[in-house]
Structures are given as C-alpha cells and as structure tokens.
Amino acid sequence: MFSIDTWWEIFKAIQKNKLRTFLTGFTVALGIFIYVSLYGMGNGLNNTFMKFFGDDATNIFRIYPSETTLPYGGFKAKRQIEFKNDDLEQITNQFAPLIDYVTPQIQRSAFVTFKEKSDNYTTRAVGPGMQFAEKTIMMKGRYLNATDIRERTKYAVIGRMVEKDLFQGRESLGAYIDIGGSAFKVIGVFQDDGGDNEERYIFIPFTTRQLIEGNNDKIDQITLAFNEAIGYSGSMKFQRDLDTFLRKNKVVSPEDPRGIRIENVADNLKRNQQFANVLKMIISGIAFAVIISGILGISNIMVFVVKERTKEIGIRKAMGATPKIITGTILLESIFITTIFGFIGMVLGIVTLNAIAGKVLEDDYFITNPSINAGTAIFVTILLILCGAVAAYLPAKRAAKIKPIVALRDE
Numbered sequence: 001m002f003s004i005d006t007w008w009e010i011f012k013a014i015q016k017n018k019l020r021t022f023l024t025g026f027t028v029a030l031g032i033f034i035y036v037s038l039y040g041m042g043n044g045l046n047n048t049f050m051k052f053f054g055d056d057a058t059n060i061f062r063i064y065p066s067e068t069t070l071p072y073g074g075f076k077a078k079r080q081i082e083f084k085n086d087d088l089e090q091i092t093n094q095f096a097p098l099i100d101y102v103t104p105q106i107q108r109s110a111f112v113t114f115k116e117k118s119d120n121y122t123t124r125a126v127g128p129g130m131q132f133a134e135k136t137i138m139m140k141g142r143y144l145n146a147t148d149i150r151e152r153t154k155y156a157v158i159g160r161m162v163e164k165d166l167f168q169g170r171e172s173l174g175a176y177i178d179i180g181g182s183a184f185k186v187i188g189v190f191q192d193d194g195g196d197n198e199e200r201y202i203f204i205p206f207t208t209r210q211l212i213e214g215n216n217d218k219i220d221q222i223t224l225a226f227n228e229a230i231g232y233s234g235s236m237k238f239q240r241d242l243d244t245f246l247r248k249n250k251v252v253s254p255e256d257p258r259g260i261r262i263e264n265v266a267d268n269l270k271r272n273q274q275f276a277n278v279l280k281m282i283i284s285g286i287a288f289a290v291i292i293s294g295i296l297g298i299s300n301i302m303v304f305v306v307k308e309r310t311k312e313i314g315i316r317k318a319m320g321a322t323p324k325i326i327t328g329t330i331l332l333e334s335i336f337i338t339t340i341f342g343f344i345g346m347v348l349g350i351v352t353l354n355a356i357a358g359k360v361l362e363d364d365y366f367i368t369n370p371s372i373n374a375g376t377a378i379f380v381t382i383l384l385i386l387c388g389a390v391a392a393y394l395p396a397k398r399a400a401k402i403k404p405i406v407a408l409r410d411e
Helices: 004-016 018-054 085-094 146-151 160-167 206-212 228-250 265-308 310-318 323-356 359-365 374-400 404-409
Strands: 060-065 099-114 117-126 137-141 155-159 176-179 182-191 201-205 221-226 260-264
Touching: 004 018, 004 323, 018 265, 018 323, 018 374, 060 228, 060 265, 085 099, 085 221, 085 228, 099 160, 099 206, 117 160, 117 206, 146 206, 155 160, 155 176, 160 182, 201 206, 221 228, 228 260, 228 265, 260 265, 265 323, 265 374, 310 323, 323 374
Parallel strands: 117 201, 155 182
Antiparallel strands: 060 221, 060 260, 099 117, 099 176, 099 221, 137 182, 155 201, 176 182
16 A cells, blocks of 8 residues: 555655665666666677678578699699589589579679779679579669670679769769770669678679680689578588589599588578577676676665664554564665666666667677667566565565564664
8 A cells, every 4th residue: 555654754764875775776777787788789799690691692502612632533632623614504403403593603803994983893703693692682774684694795783882983973874884904884783781892893794704714614603592491401411412412523532621612601690690699698697697796785785774774663663563564664665776776777778779889889899789679678677676675575574573672772
C-alpha cells in the first residue's frame, strides 16, 4: 500500500545521506553503463564480420592457382599452375547440377583516360556471373553479357567513383575511354555496398583481355557459385570433390599445401561468425561480472546503511513499527535508488554507443554500428534492480529482528 509517510521518510534519509546515496547509485549506474557499452561493442564487432562478408555472395568458391611445393607425376616442384578457358568448361561439365554459374577473372592495373582527365584504375576482366558474385548494383546501362564474351567486345562497365572522377557530371554512357591504350565504350555504371574502393573498378569481358594480351586463354582465378540448396555441409563436400578434380587435372599432389587453393566464402563466414560470437560471449561475460560486482557493492553498502541506522530502527520499533514495515522501508529505499541510477546508466550507455559510432571506430577498431537492443538493455537494468533488492533484503531482514533495547544501546 502506498504511504506518503514512508516516501517522505525515504527522501529525508536520501537527503541526509547524500554521499551514501551517491555511492550506491554510482555503483549501479556504472555497472549498467559498462554492460551496455561492452555488449554494444560486441554487437558492433559482429556487424563488422557480417558487413565484410555480406558485400559479396556467400555461396561462392574462389579458386586460385599457385606454385607447387612438391614434385608429383613426373613434374618438379615449384611449377606454376595455370588456369585456362578449358578449365571453365570441364568444371561446368563435371559438376553441372551443383553449379549456378562460373566466371573467370583477370585483374590488371591500367592508366585510364577520358579527354583531359586520367587516373590509374584496376580492371577486372570477367564473365556475366561476376555481377551476382559481387552483388553489383547497376545504376545505369547494363552489365556484360554472353554476347560480349563471345564477340570479344570492347565494352566497359565502370564504377560510380570512376564516373565521378573522369566524367565529372557529364554523361558517361556511350562515351569512349582509353584503358591502357585501347578504346572501350562505356555501357554501364555500377555501385557497390562495399563502398568507394569497390566502386573504383572497371569490368571488361575476359575474352577481350585475353585478345589484347596476345590472344591467349589464360585465367588468373575462377569464381564459382554453388547451388545454395546443397547447404553448408554440401558445400564442404563439393569443395573437397572440386579440389580433388582440379588436382588430378593439373597433376598436383593431394598432399601439396599449394598448387591449387579453394576459398569457400560460406565456410569463412561461418568460422568468422563463430569467432565473433565467442568474442561477444567473452565480452558479455566480462560485462556480467561487472553487474555482479555492482550487486555485491550494493549489498555491502546496504550492510553499512543498516548498521548506521541501528539506533533509528530501535526508536521506530519502540514506537510500534513492525519488522515488516522496517524491512519494507529499507527495501523500498534500495529499489528506488537502484531504479533511478540504473536507468541513468542505461541511457548514458546507449547515448555513448550512438556518439562513438562512426567511420573512425569502424576503420581503426573494426567495430561497425555498436548498439544494443532496447529490450536487452531494459531487461538487464530490471535484473540488476531485482538483484539489488535481494542484496538489500538480507541486511534489512536482520535489522528488523534487532530488539529495540539492543538497538538503542548501539553507539
């Protein structure tokens, strides 16, 4: 039942013992503030992993050739493995039911010029599938298609930043740019969620790049998208089978750690998510330990509070106050202080997370948009308040059992 006398007594006690009240409240506020901040940082770290891998498709194998380290099949060690156009056809024929698309990539740096503007850019000679692998978003025009590959057209799809740097507001579609001494017609402009760096690439047909480089059929790397329906375990088996197939075709020892390397983006994503979750659990554990420390602090302070007010409690009991009233008053005071300061700590934690979020935190500490769900923050705050009430209950109960004559003798 609400009693204005009880609340008046609580406010008087708070006003009389400002330092004690501040110490109790500060312990609570600091505990909640640290928990919210650390938990938000853990979420920010997880966001970074998701952003890093979410920029591209996740059902992807990236296949790289390299130099062998072991002799095998009559070949010496230190043999450079090369991929060619035939490898694309062989992979497709062998694993057709498991594959969505396969695209090669040949990456080169080139000096690119449009009228009086010029700069160095990275060109990627690819097939049509690269649009889906990179999650490329077309702003205008179109991406490369099968006809461009077959006819070795000198068409280019440029990034938003390339258009901004070279064209400076002028229309780019249909214009010709010089890429390393060859004229290419701009047929599309793209943007990428990966940011400005991803938008400084230029895509051209891989067959055109091979034609420019002496009409060869060499490929730097292969990007393969597997059918998502096979799931994670299916992708791992597919990776092993593909690795065996390529090593057999290229005569590379199964024991050789190099020669051929397959990067499974789905596997990398899962491993990094597990790592991020472990870090988040560790951070949450540290934050929870801070909460426990806060609860112990409240308990210690309440023991001191009860001891300090022993004579006062004796007087109240001598005047007719029941143990229930004594316990309730002390508990209510504790809950009131922890509630006010608990929510102050929660709000300060959320404000701090919003204030520090930004490019600097993301670039320097790999923490993207640190935040905490409002429901989680409120739940933890209420939990601390309840734990604080339990911590205060024991000394309050002990105080209520003190006999008035004993309490009045206390010095």
